[in-house]
Amino acid sequence: MTTHSLLILPGDGIGPEVMTEVRKVIDWFQTNKGIQFDVSEDLVGGAAYDKHGVPLADETMQKAQEVDAVLLGAVGGPAYDNLDFSVKPERGLLRLRKEMDLFANLRPAQCFDALADFSSLKREIVAGLDILIVRELTSGVYFGEPRGIHSDDNNPQNEGGRVGINTQRYTSGEIRRVARAAFELAKKRGNRVCSMEKANVMESGILWREEVQWVHDNEYPEVELSHMYADNGAMQLVRRPNQFDVIVTDNLFGDILSDAAAMLTGSLGMLPSASLGAPMANGRPKAMYEPVHGSAPDITGQGKANPIACILSFAMALRYSYDLGAEADLLEKAIEKVLADGVRTADLMGPDGGTPVSTSQMGDKIVEAL
Amino acid sequence: MTTHSLLILPGDGIGPEVMTEVRKVIDWFQTNKGIQFDVSEDLVGGAAYDKHGVPLADETMQKAQEVDAVLLGAVGGPAYDNLDFSVKPERGLLRLRKEMDLFANLRPAQCFDALADFSSLKREIVAGLDILIVRELTSGVYFGEPRGIHSDDNNPQNEGGRVGINTQRYTSGEIRRVARAAFELAKKRGNRVCSMEKANVMESGILWREEVQWVHDNEYPEVELSHMYADNGAMQLVRRPNQFDVIVTDNLFGDILSDAAAMLTGSLGMLPSASLGAPMANGRPKAMYEPVHGSAPDITGQGKANPIACILSFAMALRYSYDLGAEADLLEKAIEKVLADGVRTADLMGPDGGTPVSTSQMGDKIVEAL
Ligand SMILES: CC(C)[C@H](C(=O)O)[C@@H](O)C(=O)O
Ligand SMILES: CC(C)[C@H](C(=O)O)[C@@H](O)C(=O)O
Numbered sequence: 203m204t205t206h207s208l209l210i211l212p213g214d215g216i217g218p219e220v221m222t223e224v225r226k227v228i229d230w231f232q233t234n235k236g237i238q239f240d241v242s243e244d245l246v247g248g249a250a251y252d253k254h255g256v257p258l259a260d261e262t263m264q265k266a267q268e269v270d271a272v273l274l275g276a277v278g279g280p281a282y283d284n285l286d287f288s289v290k291p292e293r294g295l296l297r298l299r300k301e302m303d304l305f306a307n308l309r310p311a312q313c314f315d316a317l318a319d320f321s322s323l324k325r326e327i328v329a330g331l332d333i334l335i336v337r338e339l340t341s342g343v344y345f346g347e348p349r350g351i352h353s354d355d356n357n358p359q360n361e362g363g364r365v366g367i368n369t370q371r372y373t374s375g376e377i378r379r380v381a382r383a384a385f386e387l388a389k390k391r392g393n394r395v396c397s398m399e400k401a402n403v404m405e406s407g408i409l410w411r412e413e414v415q416w417v418h419d420n421e422y423p424e425v426e427l428s429h430m431y432a433d434n435g436a437m438q439l440v441r442r443p444n445q446f447d448v449i450v451t452d453n454l455f456g457d458i459l460s461d462a463a464a465m466l467t468g469s470l471g472m473l474p475s476a477s478l479g480a481p482m483a484n485g486r487p488k489a490m491y492e493p494v495h496g497s498a499p500d501i502t503g504q505g506k507a508n509p510i511a512c513i514l515s516f517a518m519a520l521r522y523s524y525d526l527g528a529e530a531d532l533l534e535k536a537i538e539k540v541l542a543d544g545v546r547t548a549d550l551m552g553p554d555g556g557t558p559v560s561t562s563q564m565g566d567k568i569v570e571a572l
Numbered sequence: 573m574t575t576h577s578l579l580i581l582p583g584d585g586i587g588p589e590v591m592t593e594v595r596k597v598i599d600w601f602q603t604n605k606g607i608q609f610d611v612s613e614d615l616v617g618g619a620a621y622d623k624h625g626v627p628l629a630d631e632t633m634q635k636a637q638e639v640d641a642v643l644l645g646a647v648g649g650p651a652y653d654n655l656d657f658s659v660k661p662e663r664g665l666l667r668l669r670k671e672m673d674l675f676a677n678l679r680p681a682q683c684f685d686a687l688a689d690f691s692s693l694k695r696e697i698v699a700g701l702d703i704l705i706v707r708e709l710t711s712g713v714y715f716g717e718p719r720g721i722h723s724d725d726n727n728p729q730n731e732g733g734r735v736g737i738n739t740q741r742y743t744s745g746e747i748r749r750v751a752r753a754a755f756e757l758a759k760k761r762g763n764r765v766c767s768m769e770k771a772n773v774m775e776s777g778i779l780w781r782e783e784v785q786w787v788h789d790n791e792y793p794e795v796e797l798s799h800m801y802a803d804n805g806a807m808q809l810v811r812r813p814n815q816f817d818v819i820v821t822d823n824l825f826g827d828i829l830s831d832a833a834a835m836l837t838g839s840l841g842m843l844p845s846a847s848l849g850a851p852m853a854n855g856r857p858k859a860m861y862e863p864v865h866g867s868a869p870d871i872t873g874q875g876k877a878n879p880i881a882c883i884l885s886f887a888m889a890l891r892y893s894y895d896l897g898a899e900a901d902l903l904e905k906a907i908e909k910v911l912a913d914g915v916r917t918a919d920l921m922g923p924d925g926g927t928p929v930s931t932s933q934m935g936d937k938i939v940e941a942l
Contacts (some may be wrong), residue, residue: 349774359745361743364779366741366779367716367741371737373733373735374733374734374735403714406736409735409736409781433827
């Protein structure tokens with residue numbers, strides 16, 4: 203019988219709290235569906251720094267490379283704001299992305315009908331919204347060399363005497379592989395891809411546009427492809443987000459645009475993400491799953507966190523890493539039911555009332571509904 | 573008697589159409605207020621390329637350096653999409669910004685009450701919105717070297733064999749001067765500045781944060797300063813934009829965030845901008861003014877363009893470049909009156925009705941109201 207290996211990295215802030223609820227769901231599947239999960243747990247981010255002096259220990263990195271899937275909570279928090287750049291919590295996350303080569307970050311921005319009123323946008327603009335942002339995750343300005351802060355003391359024109367540098371660098375191969383991921387996903391959805399860059403002012407944007415177009419013309423001519431400047435993309439996301447199906451964009455633009463898109467839905471506490479790499483021996487992609495929300499230090503330890511984004515991230519793992527699509531459906535249905543019943547964590551409490559529950563009660567309700 | 577020199581660069585698309593309406597306003601001030609404007613006009617963008625083979629002729633650049641203010645319409649359009657990068661319409665604009673050293677780009681995002689219903693956001697979230705984004709405009713990844721697209725043929729791992737590079741580069745001095753501009757502006761408004769970067773993943777972002785903090789601590793301790801990651805900034809702009817007063821950020825983030833902010837207001841056809849540099853001999857800053865909207869090729873030549881953004885840009889010129897604050901007030905009041913009277917270009921036609929007018933009629937109405 204197959205065992206499904208999973209490395210859980212709760213991380214910082216509300217990460218551990220929401221992960222406790224995912225554990226309940228995993229237990230349910232083990233007990234009631236006879237699915238064997240081989241779950242291990244380790245530290246990442248500030249939590250790892252506190253213990254090891256680095257935001258990701260080598261052993262943890264090694265383990266992440268060996269498992270079928272990694273599930274991460276969140277990293278960072280004010281306690282670590284003044285840490286040196288090289289040991290910031292975020293660098294643990296970036297190391298995982300880079301060394302596992304998780305080049306395609308899938309960020310669905312879905313508006314759950316029961317929550318449409320939480321959006322700052324008008325209901326008619328966000329109701330039913332369902333777009334998927336595919337963000338390149340292992341290259342671009344987050345990783346390009348040269349980088350750093352240097353002294354510029356011998357430049358009398360430079361008050362302060364320092365210079366900060368990062369390099370936006372993309373190879374054609376890096377662009378093609380994430381473009382393929384986007385086209386493949388589009389084929390299973392609305393068959394449309396919009397690629398975003400700043401080809402009008404950046405050469406890396408020109409390369410991006412040309413290579414996405416190349417993949418389209420040579421391999422996916424049947425998918426509808428359009429191009430948009432990223433600033434206009436930000437406008438269009440606010441103006442009429444449902445004009446999009448799949449958006450493919452680079453690491454930095456993807457960071458900003460996917461956060462804006464997530465916020466449009468009013469469902470930030472509900473949004474999962476998957477970061478996928480090349481296929482492993484078992485034929486399934488290397489993968490890490492994490493909620494879109496951050497570590498939320500302001501509500502940490504208060505039982506207020508919504509565990510649904512992290513549980514839905516586990517549902518994505520069921521689907522993409524364990525080939526358990528039916529089980530993923532089951533879990534998603536259970537969450538829908540709980541929401542329809544009016545069960546609400548603090549972030550979901552609106553004028554329409556509902557039953558307020560804690561993080562832990564929400565986990566229990568979802569397991570009950572399974 | 574002082575003459576006020578102005579170089580008009582209508583540019584492409586709807587640029588010339590909206591500029592015609594600004595001319596009417598200028599004429600009115602000359603005739604009725606005895607203010608002497610020395611207006612010259614020249615080409616920029618695609619229009620300049622068509623005539624000179626470059627998006628900005630040297631003579632035009634020279635003239636721009638000599639006048640009190642430049643007023644630009646818009647650049648770019650599909651006809652120029654396949655031009656070589658070095659002669660793209662946008663490069664004319666970038667040359668002006670760079671050579672005039674217009675480091676502080678002021679982008680107000682205001683929601684005009686009469687137009688609040690045009691926003692895709694709920695009225696209560698955008699009504700009365702009045703934030704000011706100060707975008708660094710002459711440095712960062714738009715200008716950093718090295719840059720370009722190179723062959724990477726000897727790298728067998730790189731399918732496609734090319735690499736695209738841009739460099740995000742900021743000096744401490746560049747950051748300090750735009751920070752000062754932001755703090756000065758904040759003092760005349762809500763006394764709050766929020767600085768946005770990605771200091772968690774980019775060293776240039778760390779330098780940005782440290783230098784803005786330095787200017788604050790040493791020169792503007794009385795202004796309230798906060799820092800936010802740019803991805804969170806995008807979220808917060810969508811969620812609760814009125815939490816901000818002045819936002820200061822770099823060239824690339826500023827491009828995206830200010831476009832998102834502009835779109836929030838529902839008043840894109842109404843938003844002006846000013847790009848300011850160092851003081852000239854007359855004590856006033858080098859300056860270029862332009863509407864936030866683009867060249868809008870889809871409505872070019874149809875009399876549908878809203879000239880208000882460009883006329884309000886001229887109002888900013890009255891205030892910042894000609895020291896004619898009372899006249900700027902007068903012009904802004906006239907525009908308010910016209911809107912209150914229900915006069916509406918196509919983009920402003922909503923369910924509440926109003927009197928539909930063409931670009932030209934809108935200009936006439938504003939002059940009448942003066
Ligand atoms: C935590 C941070 C490094 C990260 C990023 O910028 O990629 C986060 O914002 C995200 O989007 O996953
Ligand atoms: C036209 C383009 C070069 C420009 C930019 O990216 O700066 C525009 O988007 C703007 O914001 O003024």
